[in-house]
Amino acid sequence: MRNLLTCLAFVTMTLPAAAQTVSGTPAVEGTPEWLVGDAVLYFVNGRTREAAGGADFNPFGIDPDSVLFHVGAFFVVGDFTGEGLKEGELALYPQFLMPRGEGTPSAETPPIMPFALLQQGACHGGYVTGFPVPDTTYTVDMTDLLCHADTVEQLVYDAYAGAAASEPTEPTEPDPEPLPAPAGFDPAFPSDQQLQDAVYAAYNAAYGLALQDPDYAFWDGSDFAPVREAVAAALADAGLAQISLAESPGFDPVAARACADPGTTALRIAFTPDRSGITVAAASATHVYAYDYDQEISAELRVTELRECATSGPGRARSRSY
Known part of the structure; x- marks a missing residue:
């Protein structure tokens, strides 16, 4: 490519x-x-x-x-x-x-x-x-x-x-505001912002691995451990280490958005068949937030806005281009 x-x-x-x-x-x-x-x-x-x-x-x-x-x-x-x-x-x-x-x-x-x-x-x-x-x-x-x-x-x-004006003018662009430190995390009652922060941190970790792959694949299809470790480290850095993270990946983006068990917050990763696309979803027992990237659908990242998660049925959510 x-x-x-x-x-x-x-x-x-x-x-x-x-x-x-x-x-x-x-x-x-x-x-x-x-x-x-x-x-x-x-x-x-x-x-x-x-x-x-x-x-x-x-x-x-x-x-x-x-x-x-x-x-x-x-x-x-x-x-x-x-x-x-x-x-x-x-x-x-x-x-x-x-x-x-x-x-x-x-x-x-x-x-x-x-x-x-x-x-x-x-x-x-x-x-x-x-x-x-x-x-x-x-x-x-x-x-x-x-x-x-x-x-x-x-x-x-x-x-x-x-x-x-014949006089040099100094740029006056303000410095970006620092990100606030994450609030205390309770996996039984995550805030909306914490679900969004989890997806953002996990996706960027996976993206960093994709940049190192010659085919820009998010996962090489063999050992999932490097992906999981990178995502787990990113969650820990964001103050979200208590989020449940599966030992193996999924391949159904709809299932990735399902509700988590009561009292827990889950982060799920699902890959496209060629592993060049990915779904990253963070779900509580009631709500879900997700990113989808699939080159076959769009060159842009698609965001599933925070919504109530599905406990049964297809549970598909609207997405917007990011």
Whole structure:
């Protein structure tokens, strides 16, 4: 999958950094920022937005599935809600625009396509430039900044504005607020937030293992112990070590959402037949919350919102793309 785009030939042009008012440095080949730019530039194919003639939001027809495979991410975010990215998310604004809609395109201030990727706990931010400085990818320092393409856009906006005023302007992006420490956990009466935290922690642990697999499989189909140990460690780190975790995986995403025994909280993991997809569900005796990722259905993570769990019958829940 990683070779989906790299097997296609195209040329990347690079202009001298001095020719542009840059917030950042040219991306180094093979880095996550370069890989995002590599995929984007394949679809841009040297065209202007007018020449592409596509939809307003995605005029170059950038295929999210292809970008995800090329970069090693799991889902694409195309908007900003004020929150930073979660593990495995790629935020990409797929059109060339002036930062914050202000300014005139020039060789010093070209339009940009900003992006950010949270991968294995590290935030990788950057942007691709459009005409009159086409086919160039830059990386920006995201240390202590909110991980999102919106932050990248603000950084470039500040750089452009500072150049226009002939005085440098310091970015004023606030530091992300620290996550609160988990409240005391009672497996007989878990809070809604604790069920959500359990699923989030377990999925990220499984995702970390999938990144290490050449086929991006969540489980290699042999020994389940490494997956279980990684998930158990993640639950312990979240203060949820008392959650019951099965010794073996399941293969029925519906059954994974069933109610837990009275007085307990259970976390269940179910895999798709090829093990490239996964369901992670946390259930109490009354409620359930779950993540589903199945490439055959969608490139996006699907979230089963917190609801009453099923004690019998199919018990399927509505999901939304995440």
